[in-house]
Amino acid sequence: MNEGTGPLDRTTAMKYASWFKALADATRIQIVTLLARRQAPMSVKEIVEAVDVGQSTVSAHLKVLAEVGFVLVERRGTSSLYEINKACIGAFPTAADVVMGNPVSPPGCAC
Numbered sequence: 001m002n003e004g005t006g007p008l009d010r011t012t013a014m015k016y017a018s019w020f021k022a023l024a025d026a027t028r029i030q031i032v033t034l035l036a037r038r039q040a041p042m043s044v045k046e047i048v049e050a051v052d053v054g055q056s057t058v059s060a061h062l063k064v065l066a067e068v069g070f071v072l073v074e075r076r077g078t079s080s081l082y083e084i085n086k087a088c089i090g091a092f093p094t095a096a097d098v099v100m101g102n103p104v105s106p107p108g109c110a111c
Contacts, residue, residue: 022068027053028061032070036089041074041081 007013023029030051035042042050048058062082065071069088074081097103 018068019070022064022070025061025064027051027057028065031058031061031065032084032089035071035082035084039084041083043079043081047082 008016023032031047034047034050044055044058044062047062048055051058053061062071062073066073066082069085071082072085074083
């Protein structure tokens with residue numbers, strides 16, 4: 001990451017942009033907060049019941065969240081369990097920190 005008065009380096013900026021893009025949906029925010037607060041793996045069915053959105057929609061949102069590393073997927077036979085990736089969420093910078101150039105953790109986590 002560039003320090004001083006310059007912009008973020010392109011790689012870091014692209015990583016942060018993918019994180020913000022993944023969270024640019026109300027349902028995905030609901031899913032992330034649900035999994036973070038639950039602190040335990042959840043099935044798609046449990047998530048669907050909690051956020052009151054259709055199964056295919058929840059599955060599509062979980063795929064987006066998994067691609068950037070916000071959620072981890074554990075396959076169990078024909079079903080999957082989803083849980084929050086604490087390391088990735090812990091490294092997520094606030095928009096103000098990025099914009100203002102405050103020190104933030106580089107996106108070197110498993111995201």
